[in-house]
Amino acid sequence: MDTNGTTEPGLKENRTSVNGTHCGFKVLVGTLVHSTREDPMVILTDKALGVLHSKIKFVAEADQLEELQTQYGFPDSAVTRLSNRQFVMPGLIDTHIHASQFPNNGLKMDLPLLEWLQKYTFPTEATFADVKFASHVYPRVVDRTLRNGTTTASYFATAHLEATKILANAVATRGQRALVGKVNMLHNCPPNYREDSVEQSIQETEQFITYVNNMKNPLVSAIVTPRFAPTCTDDQLTELGQLAAQHSTHIQTHMSETRPEVAWVKELFPHRTNYCDVYHQAGLLTRKTILAHCIWLSEEELELMSRMEVGVSHCPSSNLNLISGLCDVRKLLHHGIKVSLGTDCSGGNSASILDSLRRALHVSRCLTIHDSDQHPDPLTLREAFRLATLGGAQVVDMEDRIGNLEVGKEFDALVIDTQATGSPLDIFDKDKEPDLVEKFLYNGDDRNIVQVFVAGRCVVQNSE
Numbered sequence: 131m132d133t134n135g136t137t138e139p140g141l142k143e144n145r146t147s148v149n150g151t152h153c154g155f156k157v158l159v160g161t162l163v164h165s166t167r168e169d170p171m172v173i174l175t176d177k178a179l180g181v182l183h184s185k186i187k188f189v190a191e192a193d194q195l196e197e198l199q200t201q202y203g204f205p206d207s208a209v210t211r212l213s214n215r216q217f218v219m220p221g222l223i224d225t226h227i228h229a230s231q232f233p234n235n236g237l238k239m240d241l242p243l244l245e246w247l248q249k250y251t252f253p254t255e256a257t258f259a260d261v262k263f264a265s266h267v268y269p270r271v272v273d274r275t276l277r278n279g280t281t282t283a284s285y286f287a288t289a290h291l292e293a294t295k296i297l298a299n300a301v302a303t304r305g306q307r308a309l310v311g312k313v314n315m316l317h318n319c320p321p322n323y324r325e326d327s328v329e330q331s332i333q334e335t336e337q338f339i340t341y342v343n344n345m346k347n348p349l350v351s352a353i354v355t356p357r358f359a360p361t362c363t364d365d366q367l368t369e370l371g372q373l374a375a376q377h378s379t380h381i382q383t384h385m386s387e388t389r390p391e392v393a394w395v396k397e398l399f400p401h402r403t404n405y406c407d408v409y410h411q412a413g414l415l416t417r418k419t420i421l422a423h424c425i426w427l428s429e430e431e432l433e434l435m436s437r438m439e440v441g442v443s444h445c446p447s448s449n450l451n452l453i454s455g456l457c458d459v460r461k462l463l464h465h466g467i468k469v470s471l472g473t474d475c476s477g478g479n480s481a482s483i484l485d486s487l488r489r490a491l492h493v494s495r496c497l498t499i500h501d502s503d504q505h506p507d508p509l510t511l512r513e514a515f516r517l518a519t520l521g522g523a524q525v526v527d528m529e530d531r532i533g534n535l536e537v538g539k540e541f542d543a544l545v546i547d548t549q550a551t552g553s554p555l556d557i558f559d560k561d562k563e564p565d566l567v568e569k570f571l572y573n574g575d576d577r578n579i580v581q582v583f584v585a586g587r588c589v590v591q592n593s594e
């Protein structure tokens with residue numbers, strides 16, 4: 131069937147069947163919402179989206195369903211018709227979240243970053259030396275993020291190897307797509323919570339990479355995770371850069387979150403041009419690098435980030451809670467830098483990327499209120515939606531696989547019901563599809579997320 135170029139070729143050869151009936155097919159009929167590079171929000175009504183195993187096989191007009199069924203041979207039971215109050219959207223992508231800080235979620239926002247780390251965050255993370263505690267917390271973290279529609283997450287664990295393995299296991303067991311990082315930190319942190327030496331830091335990080343590779347789970351990867359420049363030495367950063375290159379891993383760290391932090395990095399690394407250059411000289415800036423925050427940047431740094439094709443995780447909730455600053459996302463985008471959203475729990479209080487999306491809009495509006503000449507065009511809701519989905523896929527360098535509902539991509543998606551039981555949304559007869567989407571993005575929550583799919587597998591099912 132010709133569906134305007136949206137059918138993957140060669141499907142007939144790829145069919146699988148059990149006892150004569152084609153298995154593994156799922157077809158959702160109804161409204162689809164996603165982003166493309168050209169358009170931050172595309173709403174497609176009366177569509178049939180077919181998934182075979184993990185991937186989207188076709189997106190066609192709903193009135194072609196019979197022909198599609200003849201062509202692909204899927205049974206009636208494979209078809210789900212959504213109501214006119216439901217829609218399908220891509221899964222949310224959280225590019226910066228500290229799984230180990232979940233015990234503090236919603237607590238302790240009364241200090242600025244550097245003091246907050248010493249007084250609350252490092253002591254909390256130190257408790258993950260106890261693997262029993264890690265086994266208690268990490269499965270709950272993954273359940274919580276999945277329940278909130280996060281199909282892909284880039285997690286910071288702690289400096290402890292064994293506890294970090296527990297996080298990787300929790301993610302794999304629950305079927306989430308994730309990058310998991312053992313944190314590297316050597317100094318400027320408590321004696322009971324730091325690595326012993328550069329050698330230990332590198333060895334254990336390599337052991338973790340090997341451990342995750344041996345899991346042979348295509349959804350889970352290790353990510354090299356120097357905490358941030360102040361807790362790492364120059365040689366440690368360089369060796370971590372080499373390790374990431376050797377194993378082709380992603381890299382994540384924090385950068386330029388607060389002004390005191392930027393001043394401190396200048397003192398600690400006087401031989402480097404700026405904060406970004408500290409990471410650049412260590413070989414830590416690649417197209418698979420996720421830099422969280424990036425608020426206080428020079429023009430030189432913006433150019434370097436753009437040239438190295440790094441991605442930014444914008445964490446507005448955390449930046450407001452810790453009074454760190456207002457990140458100018460528009461400026462990052464103008465420099466051609468990839469931008470996504472992070473919850474940054476527990477600097478951010480909510481585990482929901484929907485919350486980050488709303489805060490991103492607020493931060494952008496605050497910049498405009500403060501100086502409308504400098505910031506004449508705040509982010510739109512449609513753009514924020516793209517940051518939460520396709521933007522995330524770009525930042526984790528997986529745009530070829532996830533981020534929207536195009537044919538050939540893995541089916542990482544949410545089924546949204548704006549009238550689900552207990553829904554916080556007020557829907558009226560006049561509301562059309564764009565209104566439903568907007569109301570969900572502004573006011574919806576996990577009660578509206580009735581199904582969560584990762585790589586075609588339903589990992590959360592909340593509908594009756």
Ligand SMILES: O=c1[nH]c(=O)c2nc[nH]c2[nH]1
Pocket residue numbers: 228243247251357358384387448474477
């Ligand atoms: O928001 C943040 N949370 C952290 O845990 C952290 N570590 C370094 N810099 C940080 N910023």
